[in-house]
Amino acid sequence: MAFYEVYSHPAVIRYRTSVCTKATLFLVIVLCLTYIPPLLVAFRSQGFWLKQSSYEEQPVVRFQYQTLMVAATSTQGDYVAWSTFPHLNNMLGPSLRIPAVSVREEDLNQDGKLDLLTLQLQLPLRNTEEVYSVQLLLTFSYQLFRMSTVVMQSLAFVQLASPVPGARLFLSGELRLQQRTPLPHRGLYSIYNVSVVDGSSPFASAYDLENIVRSYQARNLTTVLSCPMPVWTVGRAAGSPFELNVEIRYPVEVIAYRPGFWETIKFAWIQTRSSRRFPSQRGSLTCCDPAAKPPGSGPAGPAAAESTAEVLIRLSDRPAVRASGSAEQAEEAMSADRNWFRQL
Ligand SMILES: *[C@@H]1O[C@H](CO)[C@@H](O)[C@H](O)[C@H]1NC(C)=O
Ligand SMILES: *[C@@H]1O[C@H](CO)[C@@H](O)[C@H](O)[C@H]1NC(C)=O
Numbered sequence: 550m551a552f553y554e555v556y557s558h559p560a561v562i563r564y565r566t567s568v569c570t571k572a573t574l575f576l577v578i579v580l581c582l583t584y585i586p587p588l589l590v591a592f593r594s595q596g597f598w599l600k601q602s603s604y605e606e607q608p609v610v611r612f613q614y615q616t617l618m619v620a621a622t623s624t625q626g627d628y629v630a631w632s633t634f635p636h637l638n639n640m641l642g643p644s645l646r647i648p649a650v651s652v653r654e655e656d657l658n659q660d661g662k663l664d665l666l667t668l669q670l671q672l673p674l675r676n677t678e679e680v681y682s683v684q685l686l687l688t689f690s691y692q693l694f695r696m697s698t699v700v701m702q703s704l705a706f707v708q709l710a711s712p713v714p715g716a717r718l719f720l721s722g723e724l725r726l727q728q729r730t731p732l733p734h735r736g737l738y739s740i741y742n743v744s745v746v747d748g749s750s751p752f753a754s755a756y757d758l759e760n761i762v763r764s765y766q767a768r769n770l771t772t773v774l775s776c777p778m779p780v781w782t783v784g785r786a787a788g789s790p791f792e793l794n795v796e797i798r799y800p801v802e803v804i805a806y807r808p809g810f811w812e813t814i815k816f817a818w819i820q821t822r823s824s825r826r827f828p829s830q831r832g833s834l835t836c837c838d839p840a841a842k843p844p845g846s847g848p849a850g851p852a853a854a855e856s857t858a859e860v861l862i863r864l865s866d867r868p869a870v871r872a873s874g875s876a877e878q879a880e881e882a883m884s885a886d887r888n889w890f891r892q893l
Contacts, residue, residue, distance in 0.1 A: 591820040599816040601731050602808045606695045610724060610799040612654055612666050613702070615688040615746060617756065620791065621710070622678040629672070634748045637756045648672040648790070666797040671790040679714030680791045683707075684758060687797075688745050689724065691772060696806050697733045701741035704765060705774035705797060706758075709781060716785030721796040722776030729769040731805040734812070741768055 566572045591597055617632040629646035632638060638645050649671040657664040668687070674680070686706045693699035705724055732738060745765055747755045754760055765771060774797065785791065808816075 588821055591817075597817055597820060599808045599813050601805055602812070603803050603805045604695060605801055605803055606693055607660075607662050607801040608726065608799060609662055609692040609694070611663065611690045612652065612668075613688045613690055614652065615748065616650070616668075617684075617686040617746065617758075618648070618670065618672075618793075619684040619758070620672060620680050621682040622674070622680060624681060627678075629674075629678070631672075632756070634746065634756060636748070636751045637753075640753055640756075646672060646674075662799070664799055666795070666799075668793075668795040668797075670793040670795075672793065673790045674785075676787055679785070681712070681714055682710035683718055683793065685793070685795070686746070686758065686761070687795075689772065691724075691726075693732075693804065696804070697735050698737045698739075699732060699770070700737070700739040701770060702743060702745055703741075703772035704745045704761075705772065706762065707774050707776055707779075707795075709779050711781050711783075713781075713783045714785065715781045715783050715791070716789070717780075717782040717792040717794070719780040719782070719794045720774075720776050721778070722774050723798045723800050724772050725775045725800070726802045726804065727771045727773055728805055731807045732770075734806050734809045738770075741770055 564572075615633050617630075617634070617637070619628055619630045621628050628644060630637075630641050630644055631646055631648055632641075651669045653667045654663045655665045655667070656662060672680070684707075686704060688702060688704045691699070691701050691703045703724075705722075707720060707722075709718060709720075746761055750756075
């Protein structure tokens with residue numbers, strides 16, 4: 550019948566000594582060597598206190614249906630424009646040109662968060678007009694929830710100019726988050742929950758693209774439209790509108806944040822623990838000091854040291870109880886063990 554191990558336990562050997570001995574001093578030195586160098590290594594090797602960390606999250610983005618578009622129709626400074634701001638449209642006068650617009654936002658992977666905005670805009674033009682450049686501004690509401698709750702209003706701005714008049718412009722890009730400082734790890738962060746364009750203002754300066762971009766770029770948290778490959782198509786047929794097709798994706802972002810107190814402590818703790826290598830060998834070293842044994846508790850002097858050392862060697866040399874041996878053999882070996890410990 551085959552034997553298998555059902556239970557095992559280590560035997561503990563205790564060495565006692567009084568406080569003012571070389572053994573105690575040695576133990577203290579060993580303890581210091583065990584704890585202090587690893588702490589120094591962990592502390593001096595940078596990144597002991599975690600300053601910044603990051604996580605991934607797909608933002609909740611909604612197009613706010615606010616649009617401002619300016620198209621240069623000649624190289625002499627003529628332009629047509631259109632916006633969703635009534636005050637601006639009133640100020641535009643004859644330059645106002647109402648396009649046909651269709652907007653669609655889609656949740657492609659059905660996870661409850663929108664992934665793609667498709668905007669199609671057809672700008673009617675007179676036969677004498679050509680489009681040389683396009684400026685387009687769209688506003689979004691942008692929200693993050695995983696660590697701190699971030700609520701902000703942001704924009705996407707794109708501008709493209711060509712020396713050759715175009716018939717169509719195709720833009721396909723991503724709305725990327727730009728952080729100047731890490732976000733807090735919790736709480737509500739809504740200082741940028743303010744309109745990017747003040748649509749209630751009757752003054753032209755509120756709709757000046759330069760002013761809008763300047764105050765927007767002063768923020769620590771912004772979104773930018775990353776569109777590396779705009780496609781400008783030339784050759785517009787007479788009487789047909791200028792077409793603007795825009796696709797904007799809302800990708801998963803890697804967001805930097807400042808870790809909280811407990812996360813910082815956790816990482817410092819992990820580093821200290823992982824650089825400490827030999828924590829359990831100190832006990833067996835104290836037996837080197839023959840004076841360690843208090844008087845009366847056994848043979849004193851060099852003889853005691855010898856016998857202790859001898860027992861250690863005998864313990865380590867003793868063949869282990871074989872699992873294949875009989876129960877009687879195992880019992881014998883166990884009683885021999887007990888006798889050894891009694892001698893000690
Ligand atoms: C953000 O602003 C919008 C509109 O101004 C408002 O409805 C909303 O309650 C604000 N959210 C927070 C968290 O301040
Ligand atoms: C923006 O970041 C700078 C540091 O880069 C900081 O001093 C300033 O307080 C931040 N502003 C806001 C409104 O958080």
